[in-house]
Amino acid sequence: MSIGLYSVFLGIQTMRHRDYFVSPETADPTEAHGGEIHSARYHGLLLLAYILPIVFLAKQIASPIDYGISVLGAPASLGVCWWRS
Numbered sequence: 001m002s003i004g005l006y007s008v009f010l011g012i013q014t015m016r017h018r019d020y021f022v023s024p025e026t027a028d029p030t031e032a033h034g035g036e037i038h039s040a041r042y043h044g045l046l047l048l049a050y051i052l053p054i055v056f057l058a059k060q061i062a063s064p065i066d067y068g069i070s071v072l073g074a075p076a077s078l079g080v081c082w083w084r085s
Contacts, residue, residue: 062079065079066079
């Protein structure tokens with residue numbers, strides 16, 4: 001299935017939407033790339049802003065997953081959390 005999906009992706013990328021992945025021949029070097037250029041600090045803060053909700057939500061969903069593992073009698077190693085070790 002993975003090989004099939006990847007083949008479809010490659011087909012679309014190389015045929016149908018080829019213009020998205022090919023750089024223009026006559027690119028003007030003075031033309032902007034389409035957006036503002038921000039500093040590494042800006043991107044670092046944005047990365048933290050995106051990671052913190054993910055970590056919080058992962059900790060919140062761990063309890064129902066652990067409960068489901070115990071109810072189903074699945075192996076305990078399926079729900080081992082690194083922050084609870």
